[in-house]
Amino acid sequence: MELAGMIAEMGSYIAEKEYPEIKLSLSNIYLIDALPALLSPMSKTAQEAAHERLTKLGVKIILNVAVKDYVDQQVILADGRSIETETLIWTSGVIGREVPGIPAESLGKGRRILVDAYNKVQGTKNIYALGDIALQFTDKNFPKGHPQLAQVAIQHAVNLGKNLKRLEDDKVLVPFSYNNKGSMAIISKFNAVVDLPKFSYKGFIAWLTWLFIHIIPLITFRSKARLAFNWLRLFITNNPSIRLILRPKKDTGQ
Numbered sequence: 001m002e003l004a005g006m007i008a009e010m011g012s013y014i015a016e017k018e019y020p021e022i023k024l025s026l027s028n029i030y031l032i033d034a035l036p037a038l039l040s041p042m043s044k045t046a047q048e049a050a051h052e053r054l055t056k057l058g059v060k061i062i063l064n065v066a067v068k069d070y071v072d073q074q075v076i077l078a079d080g081r082s083i084e085t086e087t088l089i090w091t092s093g094v095i096g097r098e099v100p101g102i103p104a105e106s107l108g109k110g111r112r113i114l115v116d117a118y119n120k121v122q123g124t125k126n127i128y129a130l131g132d133i134a135l136q137f138t139d140k141n142f143p144k145g146h147p148q149l150a151q152v153a154i155q156h157a158v159n160l161g162k163n164l165k166r167l168e169d170d171k172v173l174v175p176f177s178y179n180n181k182g183s184m185a186i187i188s189k190f191n192a193v194v195d196l197p198k199f200s201y202k203g204f205i206a207w208l209t210w211l212f213i214h215i216i217p218l219i220t221f222r223s224k225a226r227l228a229f230n231w232l233r234l235f236i237t238n239n240p241s242i243r244l245i246l247r248p249k250k251d252t253g254q
Contacts, residue, residue, distance in 0.1 A: 001038050001050060003089065004031040005188040008057035013189075013238040029059045030083055032075075034066035039185055039193070041147055042200075046185065046193035049202040053187045094148060096133050108135040112145070117175035119160050130156040139177055146178050155179060184210050189235060 008029055015022060031038075031054065037047045038054070038061070054061060062077070067090060069076040075083040096111035103123045108114045112135035114122045119134060121127040131153030135145045146152045155178060163173045182196040184206070192207040194200065211231060218224045 001031065001033075001054070002186055004029060004059050005054055005057060005186075008054070008059050009188055012057070017238075030062060030075075030085075031059050032062045032065065032067055032077070034064070034078075036064050038063070042183060042185065042193065043195045045200040045202060046195055049191075049193050050185065050187050053191050057188060094132065102127070108145075110135075118163055118173050119156055119176060128160055130160065136176065138175060141180070142178060147183070149183065151181060152178055184213065186210050 011027070011029075037044075038050045039047050051061060065081075066078045067075060068078045070088050070090070073084060073086055075085055075088060077083070094110065096107075096113070098107070098111060099113070102113060102121060106114050106121055106123045113129040113133050115129050115134045115136050116122060117136070117138035119128045119130055119136070121129050132148040134156065137143060137145060139146065156176060159174065159176045166173055180197055182194060184192060184194045186192040186207065190204050190207050191202075192210045193202045194206040194209050211228075215224050215227055218227065
């Protein structure tokens with residue numbers, strides 16, 4: 001979804017300037033999602049905002065249908081429709097790699113490893129799995145498993161570290177419970193959506209929040225200031241300082 005918005009804006013603000021020979025009016029951007037809504041894990045506010053903004057950018061959105069195949073420059077949809085294109089970006093989700101030694105019965109959907117409330121791999125005695133690869137059904141707030149986000153992995157690690165210390169001290173272990181601090185998605189320039197535990201918001205303020213959250217983890221003030229300045233200049237001028245402009249090689253007849 002975020003990539004579709006980025007490509008649409010590149011076509012509007014950058015491509016026409018860098019590649020004037022390209023007839024952008026003849027091109028189309030399709031965003032196809034097998035789910036009934038964009039940003040399905042997020043709130044309805046976020047879903048509607050994303051759909052509305054991308055539509056305004058000219059993105060053609062097709063929902064509730066999966067991509068089945070790509071043959072002879074034709075995108076084949078599961079409902080029988082096809083779209084002719086020479087360029088296809090196909091993202092089909094995340095699947096885990098099989099780890100030698102992990103029992104087959106300990107693998108769940110997407111090859112994620114089934115773990116108990118303490119992140120111990122089912123069917124093992126001393127193997128633990130954290131983050132995206134772990135599939136945990138013991139959290140009452142997330143009965144279908146946790147979202148594959150960085151915050152889940154961080155909180156997994158913190159809880160497991162404390163539990164390993166408790167094991168050494170013969171203390172009772174604490175089951176994992178995910179503290180959902182919210183989620184964000186950037187839709188386009190100056191436009192994003194933010195879901196917090198108790199409310200959601202969108203637009204320019206959400207976009208500023210997205211920038212702030214991504215700048216804060218940087219270590220030094222100099223790094224933060226430099227990144228903030230570069231982003232501000234880029235968003236205002238639409239003129240990236242680093243880019244690769246390719247031109248077709250002229251035929252010299254040799």
